[in-house]
Amino acid sequence: MKSITALQKARYAYLPKLPSALMQDVKNVVAVKGSATExxxxxxxxxxxxxxxxxxxxxxxxxxxxxxxxxxxxxxxxxxxxxxxxxxxxxxxxxxxxxxxxxxxxxxxxxxxxxxxxxxxxxxxxxxxxxxxxxxxxxxxxxxxxxxxxxxxxxxxxxxxxxxxxxxxxxxxxxxxxxxxxxxxxxxxxxxxxxxxxxxxxxxxxxxxxxxxxxxxxxFDTAAKTYSELIGNIARDAMSARKYWHFIKLMGRSASHIALECALQTRPNVTLISEEVEAKQMTLADVVQEIAHSVMKRAEKGWNFGIVLIPEGLVEFIPEIKALIAKLNDMMSEKADEFGAIELEKQPEWVHAQLDAKSAEVYASLPRDIQFQLILDRDPHGNVQVSLIETEKLLSKMVASYLEKAKAEGKYKGKFAPLGHFFGYEGRCAFxxxxxxxxxxxxxxxxxxxxxxxxxxxxxxxxxxxxxxxxxxxxxxxxxxxxxxxxxHGEMKPVIRKALVELNGKPFQYFAHVREKWAVENDFAYPGAIQYYGPTEVCDQTSITLGLEKSK
The missing domain is CATH 3.40.50.450 (Rossmann fold)
Structure with a gap:
């Protein structure tokens, strides 16, 4: 046995709980078959x-x-x-x-x-x-x-x-x-x-x-609780320092389940749900405005700090960005040699000139470092690596620009100091x-x-x-x-269907009911570290999402 900590030693000895039907001799467990499925x-x-x-x-x-x-x-x-x-x-x-x-x-x-x-x-x-x-x-x-x-x-x-x-x-x-x-x-x-x-x-x-x-x-349960501990710690720090807006990107490429669960556990000021953004056909400007309005309303109370949660795959759910990425993927594939011959600093301008008017407008609206990420960080197939796009930086910069304009118009008098975070690998291998x-x-x-x-x-x-x-x-x-x-990849194939956040489901509906209050108030929750030993109601609790989904 390797050198281990006291917690490791205790966890090795932990006896996982089983359903009662499985706790007896395997010879006393019978398989009961239902009807045919489709x-x-x-x-x-x-x-x-x-x-x-x-x-x-x-x-x-x-x-x-x-x-x-x-x-x-x-x-x-x-x-x-x-x-x-x-x-x-x-x-x-x-x-x-x-x-x-x-x-x-x-x-x-x-x-x-x-x-x-x-x-x-x-x-x-x-x-x-x-x-x-x-x-x-x-x-x-x-x-x-x-x-x-x-x-x-x-x-x-x-x-x-x-x-x-x-x-x-x-x-x-x-x-x-x-x-x-x-x-x-x-x-x-x-x-x-x-x-x-x-x-x-x-x-x-x-x-x-x-x-x-x-x-x-x-x-899912462990990762969401691990991220929620970190978000709660940051929220407590924000309440203490009262000077930073924290933009936190959370792992979850195709679905926003983690972002939603972490929101339910920590009550941040703004949580973006990719599935809702797509359903409402929200533009990037709409997303920026939603965050900025929370910043402005809180500033009116003297609170120049807050928490924003962002799903990792958000940009692919914003219709205009999704269309831009598709155009870039096609263009970079068709004109790879021509692009490669362009001097690095001039590549964004070259890309801009190749795009149609709508995509060119969207591309030009992005911060320059994000423009580079869209054309330089590509996978082996030549496609944009969406997970590497610093969405937290993109949104914080665009919110800052929005607030500068609002300040010039006399609509905003607060201070805005953003900090970016990405929580991903921190949760994948937690105890x-x-x-x-x-x-x-x-x-x-x-x-x-x-x-x-x-x-x-x-x-x-x-x-x-x-x-x-x-x-x-x-x-x-x-x-x-x-x-x-x-x-x-251009062919119809059989696949297990991904389960996205259901906007009419109980977890999202509960979140939608309370988020306007969270957007303005200091209603943060601090879940703390995962507990392994102690009262059942503390140590064996399920995710809030699961509890809401199974509630009558």
Missing amino acids: SFADQQAIKQLFPHTYGQPIVSFESGASSATFNPIKVGVILSGGQAPGGHNVIAGLYDGLKKANPQSQLFGFLGGPSGLLEAKYLEVTDSLMDEYRNTGGFDMIQSGRTKLESSEQFDLVLENAQKLSLDALVVIGGDDSNTNGAVLAEYFKAKNSSIQVIGCPKTIDGDLKNQFIETSFG PSNFDADYCYSLGYTSFLLIANGMTGYISSLRELQRPASEWVAGGIPLTMMMNMERR
Whole structure:
């Protein structure tokens, strides 16, 4: 065992809570099957693409005599995509389930995510190794990766490597894209008459892998609480110094779940919700004006400080910026050589001259450093890397310009000193909250039960998460049930649908009801650090989002 802190030692010893149906001998847990299912949308297309795994029933686990056999089996596991607190506990729950059913069963962790499957790089999980990582953050036990499994050659190689290890099943721990890969892999194995089963687990701090049966993805609870602690600390500092406006960008590329949850926990003055910006067709000027009005109203009370929360992917939801990015992507692809020959300092002017009038106007309105970010920070495909755009800096500069004009017109007499922050990696590998530690362990244990009962093409599911862990309902959901067809890279492909913030949902509706007060008042909340030991109401609380969604 490595040198560890007192907290680490205590967390290693923590015994995650399980649903009561799973707390007995595995031979006394029965799989109860419901009726046939269909995909979220595009039923005929999905059914045609997944003839072997489409329409499977929802499964729940209850007390009863199991008909499963518990012979020794070999299972592989991968961590796919970005890190999220609790991944190690998914592996721990899977490992403990395997060993309780039959001590001769083996678990193999593929190193570096899907690439480990392709390169046959793996390690065997042992008691001593597993005990080093129980209840800890991070994915460092077997690491993660973002390799996509898309080609028939890749699937052939995965099958070949899995067969060499004599695997009976593979567990894919990941987000919507990773579990889409899992669904395709399960179908592929079936089509090849392979008995290797594939089970998924819902992971992403963004919170966008959820639906009626996947009530939350793991890691969201911990990440949001970690960011909220930091936001609360900054809000307390702002109340103390009374001279800074803090613009805080929060991780969450495609959905604003983290920003909304952090707002509910900390009550900032302004929180931008990307989905609302898009729905209202708000311009960049509209967004700037919304922030500036809060600054001006608070200045009238002598409060020249405040907090603004910004989702990471906001710029892609502002219609005019989204259109500009699309134009830039096309132009930079078509004229890459010509652009490369332009002197660095003159590149923004060259870009401006190439754009249509509307896009050129939007581009010219941006601060010069943001203009450079839009044309220089590009991914391997030549597209703008939206996550690298310093949206917090963009908005603070544009708000400053707005306020200067308002001051010149005699409409504003306050002081405006902005500071920018980006909270992302700070939350991805935090020690999991008790909720995530319990949830992830139960997801892993449920994954084993799905394997033991012969399921493939399923994602591990736990429902009624607003209740104590003992009352959670464990089971499995067919991956095809969560799918629809979307255009990806010019082709229609089956994918698990991302869950964005629902503007008519209870969490957003509550936020919309109180935000006008928060915009002007000092109504900040200070949630403090995640608590692991103490009263249940303090240590085992769920996210506010989940509580509101499940409220009657």
